[in-house]
Amino acid sequence: MNYPFWNVDIGYGVLMASIAVIHVFVSHFAIGGGLYLVVAETLARRNQDDEKLNLLKKLSKFFVLVSVVFGALTGVGIWFIIGLLNPGATEVLIHNYVWGWATEWTMFITEIAASILYYYGWKHMSGRNHIIIGWIYFIAAWGSLFVINGIITFMLTPGEWIQTGNFWDGFFNPTFWSTLWLRTGVCIMLAGLYSLLVLSREKASDFKVSMVRFNAIWGLAGLLIIVPTMYWYWHVIPQTITDTALKMMPTPIKSLTASFWNVGAIALLLIVFGFIIPRRLHFIAALVIMLLGLSWFGHFEWMRESIRKPYVITDYMYGNAVEVSKKDVYKKQGYLSEIKIRTGDDGKDLFLHSCRTCHTLDGYKPLKPAFNGTDKAFIKSIVLGAHKLKGNMPPFWGTKKEAGLIADHIYKQVDQRDLATIYGLSGQALGAKVYEVRCNRCHEIGGYNDKSEALLTGATEESLGMILDMAGELAPEMPAFTGNAQEKKALIEYLLTVKE
């Protein structure tokens, strides 16, 4: 809350992902590709296989152009974007890990210099020396993964650091090793998939067959590392996090499931094309395999990012830069006095710093549809009870008055007609809508925090009416029912049909 807020209409998650996803694809490829190139070059030189050397030469040009230029600059880009989207968290990370980053930077220097010399060295260097440079490249590149991995995994599982504040406790945190090997597997897999793609354009020949096989082995070897390390990873994440995710976080779980399907499909295609019909490896097939690989990886990263919600650094800082250690301060004085750089509109400031990091009004995780046809009192209760909604949101630690200001700010922008008018519904269908808008976010029927039993056992029209009248007293976070009479009637009608 120490910083201005970039009020851009694109969702923060989307902005972050659009740069981060490209960067992780390229950077992992840059590591695996480095290993692939030296290993393949060593083999080719041993067998004096000029055809293969030529292919590698071609690969390495692309490799430098993509991995060095794109990898390096999108890496800088990630740094720019996290500083814009969450300067508070970036500040925490830099203050704790500046020498980690500086160490990574030394690897980066080596990596960049090596890749350039490797590429230009094809022309005149002896095999031996050229391969030495290739190895230096790979070692530095993997070293930079090693270092950055400590910082990235720290955010999900800070481990002992939360108590000690010690650099190494945070660095070698519970998910460090599993993620390191998982990512190493990804590097190897991507190198295989990418080189398959290049190779698929060669015309069918014995050379192609042997190379397709070689590359498919890389892909499979990567997968072979990925599958167990993924399992390991999931099991070293503290169970409270994984359980919560399974219970109330749709986003990471969807990604996880999708990633399993991807793994199966890639393995199958690699076996088919690598070992059964290598001669037939067509560009389209190779492209599909590659895209599946990227899709798997994208899902993994999405899962990893979203499972951390509501935190940006677990138990330390929430996604909206609310600091856990300042809970008492916030609760006593509210958020406003902590928001250092102001727009002049208190409701807007509060909204930006409490909600906008994760939501937009119309686009990504939009709030307008959630609040169209409701009222200020309802919005205010949702703000105050945010941590009870499905989705695992951070609690709101500001004052009641501030929650009211947020509600005013949101209410100004939503559709203020009633639900019946907005959706053109009546009767039971309207009731279902009322339930969806006013209850379902906290109680899914047959799902998350289901209350239908308490609500519906022996329910009658009168009893439901009474419950709705006193809804605000049922629990501190439970909103009073503030819909109009028609909506109330429709909701009761709907609930009675659910009962049957």
Place this chain on the structure above:
Amino acid sequence: MLLTLPSYDFISAPLWLVTVLHIVTLTLHFLAMNFMVGGLAIVLFGCFKNKQANPIVEKFIRAFPSMMAATVTLGIAPLLFVQLVYAKPVYAASVTSAWFWLMIFMVAMGSYYFLYGAAFSKKFIGIKQRVYLIIALIGFVYVSFVYSATFSMSEHPDVYQALYASNQTGLVLNPNIMSYLFRWMHMLAGAVMVGGFFVVLLGRDNEQAFIVGRRFYLGAFLVSFVLGIAYLFALKDILRLIMRGPAIWILTGSIALSVLSVFWLYKRKIVLTSIALLVSFVGMVVVRHIVRLIYLKGSALAFDPAQIPFQPQWSIFIIFLVCFVLALAAVGYMFKLFYGEQK
């Protein structure tokens, strides 16, 4: 569960050490950037006679992508240190101009590819190459302008506060143009001057290159001198403070050394020129640093880095130093392998 959580309001190495590393890496970054930007300007507008045949032009064009890699790589470290020590004002300014800030890396990436496009072509220097290089140069002008605007704004918390209050979309740039226009142009002219030096250096045994480089060196020196003085007077509110501190001596020394370097260049004393240039360059970077400190201390933030608590992390710091030395050794070794076989 309310433990006292670890604080993040600290720096993990002594401030002087961070500052030294910051200034050293920033100087290196500027040098690489100047080689590239100044080199581009001279290659494009140097009026080399008989361009096709002039090997120095080709040498530069082939070197640009690698210089870009060096610029980016060497830029990362000072960016890290500036964000470490000056987090509050630097982030605040960059968030306020978010779109412009974010475009920096995209534009830089575009320019990078255009440099490669020029370097990979067969003909030196054809119309296509010329266009590529001009596009790359425009990109760098953008990048440098946004950096000047944003870093200058970070020195004026009242400016970003007011600007943010009026607009939160990130589509606004520092409106206080007089506070950075001369600063920015001074830096660009300085880049051309250093570019001229590198043309001389790489073209030592090429009379035409020597003459062109020297001409640019002198011309850019004069321009950047005038702009620098203009910038100095535009600092009016803090000029007094600069005059009173060590900054004025460092500045005077740097200017004197630049003058000497021009003189030595005309005497063809390349080694002396390089030393004078380098020392005055470092001096300028130090002065720039002092100006920032003075501004921030006098601002509404009353920010003084000396007040950030020091909480050492020596183990990782030492690992960093070891890795740094190893990296330099590895790079040196690879160059040896690479050039050893070229002859």
